Amino acid sequence: MSGRLFQRWLGLSLVAAIVLVAILAPWLAPYDPNMSSGSVLSRPSAANIIGTDQLGRDVFSRLLYGARVSLVIGLAASLVGMVIGVPIGLVSGYVGGKADLAVVQVVDILISLPAIVMALIITAVVGASVTNLILILGILKWPIIARIVRGQVLVLREQAFVEAARSIGCTTTRILARHIAPNIMRVLGAQFAIATSTSIFTAASLSFLGLGLPPPAADWGGMVQSGFDYMFLNPLLTLAPGAAVTLTVLSFYLIGESAK
């Protein structure tokens, strides 16, 4: 097995496992993730294998449910990014001219803005909810996707098969949809995986900085943050959700890299 193939399979199986955990969370979790209990900040034990948090909630159960939050936000955000970025990239690359120049300028400006800072500012203004986070992260993703799609289209539109299509009178829409889009699917797939991985990372960072989902949502970034103060009492409170974020981000990234 080549290194790249191994990467892809490792990534895919990890993602499959995480998706499975997210779907099966209600059956896998020993407790209600949002139910407080009298045993606060208990160390790992048979009853609570990772321990309990400041409200006596089972951290293992919260970790499993946290997979749902991360996956939904990550996948939906990159979908939003795709929906905005792909058409803009296609049209800009294919049509060219002044429209293309304008798009390139806007995209370059947006890409130069640091994503986490932008996300922080927007979240602070509009407030954090699952929908808001998906939209914010998606909007931050589209310029990169548009730029990559445009780059691909610039190469493809000079190819003989596109010229052939044009010469027999195909409409622009048809050429973009039937002849160009299928040829960038592989790149798009890779970009989707990478966008998902960075969105999950940004969402976790926002939560860590206190701008994540409102309580009592079980989300990994928030768990890393709230466990921070109790590192010396039970390091798993912060290390376990930290490892979960890392693993998820890594598995999507592996898929993306292997498909490039």
Add this chain to the structure above:
Amino acid sequence: MNIDRRHMMKATSAFALALSTPWSASAQQETPRSGGTLTVGLVNDNTKTMDPRLSIQLDERQVLFLLYDTLVAVDRNFSLQPDLAKSWKIENDGKRYVFTLQEGVKFQDGTPFDAAAVKWNIESRLDEKVLSSQRAQLLPVIASIEIVSPSVVAFNLNYQYPSLLADLADRAGLMLSPTAAQKFGQDFGRNPVGTGAFVLKQWVQGTNITLARNPDYWRKGEPYLDSVVFRTVPSAVLGLQRVGIGEIDVMANLGPAETKLIDPRTTTAMKLPIGRWYSLQWQVDRAPFNNAKLRSAIAHAIDRNRINQILFDGQGTIADGLTPQGLWYSSPFKPGFEYSPDKARALLKESGWNMSDPITLWAPSEASYNRISQLVGEQIQAIGLKVNLSPVAQSEYYARVVQKSVNFTPSSWASRADPDGLYYFLLHSKGTGNTTGYSNPQVDRLLEQGRSITDQTERAKLYGQVQEIVMQEVPYICLLFGADYVAVSNKVRNWAPSPDSYPRFRRAWKAA
């Protein structure tokens, strides 16, 4: 603050306050050692000025009470003690307070502290141009300040105001040098001159504040320490780690959960004599919480013992009112709303509340507020209400409570030396801190009566009555008195936290 044996015994036996000062017995026998530096951890240094007239930040007061002395001091159970004022008499039916001052006291710039200095201090706070943070509090009360003799000064009041002494034990009573204030003008805030046990040596905002011993302090032989340093730490828990390795001697703002991190070989956890009063508040003059049945239903849905267990490891005290037990104005708690989900559901039905309408509970970001919001949300969901937790940044929280753009939310207050301080402020329909829209003519009358008499037993009764009404009408859901801790290095002797949470270190010393 004086912690001598008499006060200790008074506090532990008569008032049965939970004190944890395991070293105090042996410390009393040790001879104080002079010298050394005491380091205090300060979370997020917010200090902006060292001028007591202008001070607003709580962090500033940590330092101010070392640089300056107050006219009156508070004791561990909030009883009032002499400080710069040796004694006082109340005359003219409670409208005239005559203070006899300590003699021979000098400010740190060598100028004398006398009746003229007191008059200047109060008048300067009343001066519109000074923009003192205490002006609003003093202006309606003070009619005139009269110099009777160099060591006797009289405060003539517009009306009876028994809270005056408590005010003079706080910011308004911190005495600064008139000469220095005139000399430095705007820059006085960076060049503070008081009569206190310590002088300001270096102040690097956001990093450290260094105070040195005042060699000419008027209480001979004090202080014992050569210097006190306030050092900024990112969080109380990280400060606690530094107490363990000897870099910091005193770190406040810790909860019972954090005290589990303490190593008893190096560090002692001391409980504050009076915990903060935690409650839930809402606006009772508008929908939806003008519905008294809805308020009662929610109050009955809250399991305060569970909150105490989870938040304070069971070390807090359930509050059936605003006043903790053990103060002169405390009255025994009448059993309040008991925890009963069945009763809550029944009341909810009677209230006519549409169960599909969500209730918004605002969750401030500060740790204990946030935990309270989550626990309360969980408990009122259990009686079938729909609850939305809406996060609000701690920095915006109180401003939004005042603007009434945050409705149902946790809040907390420190007890005051005089009940008028909190009761009138929060519950009188014209109270400056009335953010609930609560207005009850009977409560107003009781609170006005409480201001007009000086007899403590009579006053305690009045505030007891108000407390009962509050428990019935629930403008606040009284939750509990918290358990707050200060971590102190085992080398520190003769010090314990004060009820107002400002440290006084003039009698503290450090073992070798």
